[in-house]
Amino acid sequence: MDELLRATLREITDQPARFAAEVVQQLLLIAIIVWFGRRWLAKRLAERRSRIESALAGADAADKDSVRIREELATMPAKSAESAAALLKSAREQAEKERATAAAAIEAEARQVVEQAHKSLELEKESVRRDAAERLVGLTTDAARRYLDEMLTENERRALTQKAILAFLDQVETSAGAGKGGAA
Numbered sequence: 437m438d439e440l441l442r443a444t445l446r447e448i449t450d451q452p453a454r455f456a457a458e459v460v461q462q463l464l465l466i467a468i469i470v471w472f473g474r475r476w477l478a479k480r481l482a483e484r485r486s487r488i489e490s491a492l493a494g495a496d497a498a499d500k501d502s503v504r505i506r507e508e509l510a511t512m513p514a515k516s517a518e519s520a521a522a523l524l525k526s527a528r529e530q531a532e533k534e535r536a537t538a539a540a541a542i543e544a545e546a547r548q549v550v551e552q553a554h555k556s557l558e559l560e561k562e563s564v565r566r567d568a569a570e571r572l573v574g575l576t577t578d579a580a581r582r583y584l585d586e587m588l589t590e591n592e593r594r595a596l597t598q599k600a601i602l603a604f605l606d607q608v609e610t611s612a613g614a615g616k617g618g619a620a
Contacts (some may be wrong), residue, residue, distance in 0.1 A: 442582040444576055462568060468562045473553060480549050484542065491538035498531035 448455045506524050584593055 439583070440576060440580050443579045446581045447575070447582075458571065462564065466564055469557075469564075473557055473560075477549070477553050484545060484549065488538075488542045489546075491542065492535075495531060495535035495538060498527070498534055502527040502531055 505527055535561060584596070588596065
């Protein structure tokens, strides 16, 4: 493992421009994803803000109507005072219901937009992580293969491969035996 890391580091130091280019590509990809995500989220938030403002304007209009109705009630004769009070109470209740309904709908939509943005961002992060891991595995494998091709003869490579296969089979047998013993 030490040799593999050394070979990888040697390849990075031999070709620092290539390594730096790959790092810059990954950072650029992440920056582009974040930039597009923010643009999309900004549009959604602006649309939501306009809906909130229109809903609040409607609630304010209902509140102003309630004030207007109250003023009209003051000018009515005492006989209609009872019916006016009921009308005022009804208008206030209606305005409060509309305001509460609009606020709840807006809050639910905002939570949904933020949750969707988080999910999208997590998916993109996972994709970038997978891509980086795949590249690193490929680079490591390539570096090990090149190192072995340069340092070992064909017979030494065969012997090393055979030794690695036998060690792997021993490990599989050991883990299979431990699995059977743990299951019993």
